[in-house]
Amino acid sequence: MSALPDGGVAEPLILNDKLAHAGMYSVLGATLAWGSYRSHGHPGDIWLLLAGALYGLSDEIHQMYVPGRSPDPADLAADVVGLLLGYGTTRAILGRTTDEHDPAGTAAGDERDAC
Numbered sequence: 001m002s003a004l005p006d007g008g009v010a011e012p013l014i015l016n017d018k019l020a021h022a023g024m025y026s027v028l029g030a031t032l033a034w035g036s037y038r039s040h041g042h043p044g045d046i047w048l049l050l051a052g053a054l055y056g057l058s059d060e061i062h063q064m065y066v067p068g069r070s071p072d073p074a075d076l077a078a079d080v081v082g083l084l085l086g087y088g089t090t091r092a093i094l095g096r097t098t099d100e101h102d103p104a105g106t107a108a109g110d111e112r113d114a115c
Contacts, residue, residue, distance in 0.1 A: 021075050022082030028052050029086025037094045045087075052083040 032052055036042040056079035060071035 018074065018078040021078035022085070025052070025056060025079040025082030026086030026089075028055070029083040029088075030090040031086075032083075033087045033090035033094065037091070045091075049083065049087060052087070053080050056080060056083070 029049075029052060032048045036045065036048055042048070056076050059079070060073075060076050063069040063071050
């Protein structure tokens, strides 16, 4: 969507725009958390969140080259908030499901190995 030029389409309300950014990046955060959960020896939460935030930054920089678009620090902030919400919520849910099945958390490793 960031590659679409501003061709006279009515500008969405600021709140809706920021919610859209947060919503899309919450999906990215959830995907990163799921991948982290399913992988062995993942790079760590901080590195994954940094990668997601840098993706948001690259998207805003990209918009400098799209006619009628410009980078917006508030959009980047909404991206990062969505990323953190999606990542944190998914990690919490995955951690809770692990705890329900095995309080020591050992079954989660066995479950991941089986796939």
